[in-house]
Amino acid sequence: DTGVSQDPRHKITKRGQNVTFRCDPISEHNRLYWYRQTLGQGPEFLTYFQNEAQLEKSRLLSDRFSAERPKGSFSTLEIQRTEQGDSAMYLCASSSRDGSSYEQYFGPGTRLTVT
Amino acid sequence: AQTVTQSQPEMSVQEAETVTLSCTYDTSESDYYLFWYKQPPSRQMILVIRQEAYKQQNATENRFSVNFQKAAKSFSLKISDSQLGDAAMYFCALQGGSEKLVFGKGTKLTVNP
Numbered sequence A: 001d002t003g004v005s006q007d008p009r010h011k012i013t014k015r016g017q018n019v020t021f022r023c024d025p026i027s028e029h030n031r032l033y034w035y036r037q038t039l040g041q042g043p044e045f046l047t048y049f050q051n052e053a054q055l056e057k058s059r060l061l062s063d064r065f066s067a068e069r070p071k072g073s074f075s076t077l078e079i080q081r082t083e084q085g086d087s088a089m090y091l092c093a094s095s096s097r098d099g100s101s102y103e104q105y106f107g108p109g110t111r112l113t114v115t
Numbered sequence B: 001a002q003t004v005t006q007s008q009p010e011m012s013v014q015e016a017e018t019v020t021l022s023c024t025y026d027t028s029e030s031d032y033y034l035f036w037y038k039q040p041p042s043r044q045m046i047l048v049i050r051q052e053a054y055k056q057q058n059a060t061e062n063r064f065s066v067n068f069q070k071a072a073k074s075f076s077l078k079i080s081d082s083q084l085g086d087a088a089m090y091f092c093a094l095q096g097g098s099e100k101l102v103f104g105k106g107t108k109l110t111v112n113p
Helices: none
Strands: A005-007 A009-013 A020-026 A031-037 A044-052 A053-057 A065-069 A075-079 A088-095 A110-114 B002-003 B011-015 B019-021 B024-026 B032-039 B045-052 B064-069 B074-077 B086-094 B109-111
Touching: A005 A088, A009 A020, A020 A088, A020 A110, A031 A075, A044 A065, A075 A088, B002 B086, B011 B019, B019 B109, B024 B074, B032 B064, B032 B074, B045 B064, B045 B074, B074 B086
Parallel strands: A009 A110, B011 B109
Antiparallel strands: A005 A020, A020 A075, A031 A044, A031 A088, A044 A053, A065 A075, A088 A110, B002 B024, B019 B074, B032 B045, B032 B086, B064 B074, B086 B109
């Protein structure tokens, strides 16, 4: 078990460019979550998948954001036409059912800086 | 809407002493879970302890324990025998009615040698 991995760890991009992040969950976990964390704040939920199905999306996930999880394995989060306000740490987490809760294990995050 | 409030932006403790971090929450769900996560500087978030709302007994994990007051919607974390490695941001989180976690803004804990 290698834990949740994310790639890249850091990304610097110019405003208006598109960026894509990847998350590889713990292998036996069927649930995958994306969160965004800005400086001085706690993580905010963006979206989550059960297998390949996207079950919930936050209103924070504007039309410029899209997430996929083909084949229910890794997931990608794409941001189109980046804005300076998109600068944040993007966290991925995965889980499987543990009793009646879903204990989430987090990856190291991708830090995005939009210049 | 569910909310989590951590009223202490920063706390400090002497090594080997005990510190308590506060958290209050609000939810209309009857079935929910509460968590404390630790985020060391430049490192990933890890789960410290969790509490099921239907359980009256407070959760404990080694030096970490919680004081869960359901009626008051309070969920504090006590760290005993503090160690230098406990220095981190601590986030209280709520999960109820949905699988998403709702986090507070965090408390930065400093451990002084």
